[in-house]
Amino acid sequence: MPRAINRCITTSEIVRWWDSEIVMHIEIVCVGSELLIGFVNTNGAFVSEKLATIGLKVAREISVGDDSAELISVLEESLRRSDVVIVTGGLGPTFDDITRNVVSKVTGKKLVLNKEQLKILKDFFVNRNYKMSKTNEVQAYILDGAEIIPNNLGTAPGQILEVANKFIVLLPGPPRELKPMTENTVIPFLKERFEKGLLKVKVLHTTGMAESTIDEKIRKIIDTERELEGSEITFSILAKHTGVDLKILVSGDDEMIIDEAIQKLKKEFYDVLGDVIYGEDNQTLESVVGDILMKKRKTLAVAESCTGGLIAHRITNVAGSSLYFKQGVVSYSEMSKKKILDVKEETLNKFGAVSEQVALEMAEGVKANINADYGISTTGIAGPKSSSTGKPIGLAFISLVSNNKKIVKQFNFTGSRAEIKDKIATAALDILRKNII
Amino acid sequence: MPRAINRCITTSEIVRWWDSEIVMHIEIVCVGSELLIGFVNTNGAFVSEKLATIGLKVAREISVGDDSAELISVLEESLRRSDVVIVTGGLGPTFDDITRNVVSKVTGKKLVLNKEQLKILKDFFVNRNYKMSKTNEVQAYILDGAEIIPNNLGTAPGQILEVANKFIVLLPGPPRELKPMTENTVIPFLKERFEKGLLKVKVLHTTGMAESTIDEKIRKIIDTERELEGSEITFSILAKHTGVDLKILVSGDDEMIIDEAIQKLKKEFYDVLGDVIYGEDNQTLESVVGDILMKKRKTLAVAESCTGGLIAHRITNVAGSSLYFKQGVVSYSEMSKKKILDVKEETLNKFGAVSEQVALEMAEGVKANINADYGISTTGIAGPKSSSTGKPIGLAFISLVSNNKKIVKQFNFTGSRAEIKDKIATAALDILRKNII
Known part of the structure; x- marks a missing residue:
């Protein structure tokens, strides 16, 4: 069941570190x-x-x-x-x-x-x-x-x-x-x-999978009793509206044993969750995306409607992003979509601004306009009012276009205006992360 | 002296409500x-x-x-x-x-x-x-x-x-x-x-004036002893990196006396601080700017370099912003500045991207491009690295252009990359607030 934002739930049934006697x-x-x-x-x-x-x-x-x-x-x-x-x-x-x-x-x-x-x-x-x-x-x-x-x-x-x-x-x-x-x-x-002993913490960040599903997948790892000389292991899950963080805490006296335990547990999580894990510790989704773009020497342009600049803001929060981020367009009017992004009048008329077709043309347009390797776009209804055409709050289309790939995905998110913006921006960055080659 | 972010300092020397006996x-x-x-x-x-x-x-x-x-x-x-x-x-x-x-x-x-x-x-x-x-x-x-x-x-x-x-x-x-x-x-x-009595809270939000200056200006209001039948008054100051919030708390048994006291105190703060106060209670700078644009039926376009989409993001956090916000451009490359914003090659070469002249051309360009009533722009060095041309971290130019006005202001901010983005975006929104006619 979805849990509240910002609450840490110690899923662990072995919360050993905590339960150990307070000396x-x-x-x-x-x-x-x-x-x-x-x-x-x-x-x-x-x-x-x-x-x-x-x-x-x-x-x-x-x-x-x-x-x-x-x-x-x-x-x-x-x-x-x-x-x-x-x-x-x-x-x-x-x-x-x-x-x-x-x-x-x-x-x-x-x-x-x-x-x-x-x-x-x-x-x-x-x-x-x-x-x-x-x-x-x-x-x-x-x-x-x-x-x-x-x-x-x-x-x-x-x-x-x-x-x-x-x-x-x-x-x-x-x-x-x-x-x-x-x-x-x-x-x-x-x-x-x-000093009582060492404590090391490893955080794994995930997005795109519900907490309940993650909980099911990792249950076995958490429930496994482990013999670890002088060490104690704690797990915790922190569910946010844009993803779930998993925390592994290992304490003990021997740094090598602790490091080994963390590596082993980390591998087990990766084995069951795969690329749902996007980063570790202080990494953010935008810093990970930035690292990939930098490594592959690719450039990016972003066309945002419903996210209103949030994707560009997150990307440019990363120091050095000017090396791969070329341009963002926040097209909050049809005129803007037509003028800078070359979205066709007939596409807007036929399918409406919040549509698969417009998302695709926005991504193509922003990519072409600045000659970037990747163009990504968002169009959707952030709320609190649904669209005049009856499209529901939370409906969003995200498109990614490169020289040899065109993707459009549909989402239906829930939440406040700010939460929906967050979720769409996160989903867009995650599509980018998984598709830069 | 500047105080830390997020700390509430009860400046009041009469913290009466708090000091009253706990029943x-x-x-x-x-x-x-x-x-x-x-x-x-x-x-x-x-x-x-x-x-x-x-x-x-x-x-x-x-x-x-x-x-x-x-x-x-x-x-x-x-x-x-x-x-x-x-x-x-x-x-x-x-x-x-x-x-x-x-x-x-x-x-x-x-x-x-x-x-x-x-x-x-x-x-x-x-x-x-x-x-x-x-x-x-x-x-x-x-x-x-x-x-x-x-x-x-x-x-x-x-x-x-x-x-x-x-x-x-x-x-x-x-x-x-x-x-x-x-x-x-x-x-x-x-x-x-x-119920012991009523407590009403009034928050006044300010930006653009140092906490120490505000403290000096409001000192007399705070130090004035007031006879208020059955009521108690508390003041507090919350200094954030983008501005200072003033809180007036009045408690008592008589709602009318409380309301009158709040109105009176509020007026005293406005008398000494004037338009440094941009809003009250749940208002944000972007919601205030939105209200003004809506009321005057004016439209806005934004060209961002160093703020990287943050201004557009803040503006579009306000529900209904599509009625006045037409377009944002995050021009994170010289090509983008030239292509969409019509910044002249020679201006970039002569003065550099972070200059008064480029800021002005960016604001003019984004306004003209989408035919908005107001164009606003930012260009600066968010850090953590200073520019290759030796311009310092925190240097920023903000320009506002309307049909009959052209403004460029220079700022020198300090802080982390995120803080500097915040401060420049806030300064830009504040210039907008004060200049929409």
Whole structure:
């Protein structure tokens, strides 16, 4: 059954890594009233993922407002349960940035002015031609005995404090600052002290096959019990409206065993799914298409009606795409289709703009116009209104034309206007991927 | 000083609503191991925002894995502290969907097979031509005495259970199911019992002015103490790389007082910011531009180089855009610029593709080609490599041409390739907004 967008379902019945005993207890506490009135918090996800790469598992993530009493209670409880508590946010210069003071109160460690830090802070403002406000000085106060986590992109340094064999880590809220500080300082620090084992992740991206069908095909791989010395395997499926991502997570102490396991599992997935898998890890459909075009030294032109520029936008998101992408035309009027793409008046009249025939002529036209090796086109009804000729929302034709091939495919998609644009653009890029020779 | 993307900074020094005494204690508990290994959780943000609209404030949001012992401990603590605990996720049919059983254990309420619910479940599968698996039956078990929250889009019904004057609400994890269930059942239910007061939110979207400048200009409005019978005002600023959003939140018991306060504050912001504010609430820059074009019955054509189709994509995201948007050209090669846009060979040779002169000829060309009222163009260096001619990353020229106006503007943006595309597209749409007459 189709699943909701963006939900990760751990299909695995062996979720071994997760179920393994928690040796270390780690919690993340995110501070900020905005987090509790509708703002999505990405810091917890980022930090927990980074911790997972060194085998450290987060037991809880707690969001709490800029409320001293509530934060005191949260931190006291978290510190009681945990070996490491990572606190994000509330390190700004204003009175409602309460984290420094609350942590000082909870741990009994005084806040001490750090002269070196004050100088760094002053330089930060000088370098940017800003006048430092007196209120910023509080950001140079460090908990007694804490290590400083340098922040090159903002004014709030992070801190790592050890109290009674527990660590409390303070990080600023802006993701732009928090991310490098986590990667450059916090992870290496915790890795040195606590690394439990390695975790490696392999993501396989698919498109064009329903989640239920994929689930059936991979069920056997997932259900197979495996003996893997000291290692644990987790699988997860993330269904999006343009495709399904499969995640293989293998943890253990021996990097070679982990790498071998990932290669073996990956091969099993490819064996059952074949070219439904279009890429891995950070690859996108458009980067894969770009790699193929580049390798084969072929050029591309795109004629878009219903996708309205989205295909060109995705293609040009890839650095270096100007080497193979020659031209895009968004023909949002019949005149445009006739004038630039040489779609015939009689074809438009006889079959309508959303038709197999017009899709084909659009692809032929855009290819010829700029003398590209491949021309691809889309025409369809993105909604929310169906066409005046009664063609339904989601109906789309995609055509691909090269010197020796002409393809037209029909699709019937569902969803919002934005989702339908996404799905048609993805289907077009996927047809391209499978047909460049 | 520029702030990080997506961070909400409560600039207000009077954050009164937040600081007001918490009468009711509400917590959200999100269940799912995926939430603790890198998946961003949007359910908490959604539910907390909906609760805020009826004046209910969330004190904590806790994410916890599919781990019975940990969830038992979280729920026992949350129930001790709270009047309402909302639990999301873990209502699926498999063994690692633990929420139902854990809540039964913590509250001492038995899970009872609900025959009506079982029939609904069976019908759900029949209607979709799927065979219901035996394991799905657990989803028809309801906590003794609980109210059912209907779920039209999935198999897990929600539940509302009252125990010792406290409410525990169970919702499924997929956002697509959770959202309508929250809006249609949970919020009306809690509103009837607990409504603390009203909260209304007004968002003003700006672009083209630095956050620090905006902050300076609005400082006086934010710092003004206001006597507002029974009402509380909060401001927040959300800086994104394409602009700054200002949020006014007013809560209280009297809808008329709230509405008046919002109108008054809104006027004050417009007085100091003027047309830097391009829209409100759910409006986007492209929807505002579309509204103006529609109202004035003008048509548009777009010629994009560095933005690569993004402007056309944004314009065509607006339903009904085919009424004013005639054509887009993504000219990613000199040949394309010459052929469709009639940019002169000598202009390209003399000034280079990224120049004021080429931008102007592109806008003139695309306007003339399709006989539109307005032609707009972009040419620039999106990166990550600077041009072979030594022009820097982020340099861009945007031109707008109408029957009686010709504009070219130069910009120097910073950021990643995607950010620079975004910023140039936004600047182009903003020039359009300000110049359609």
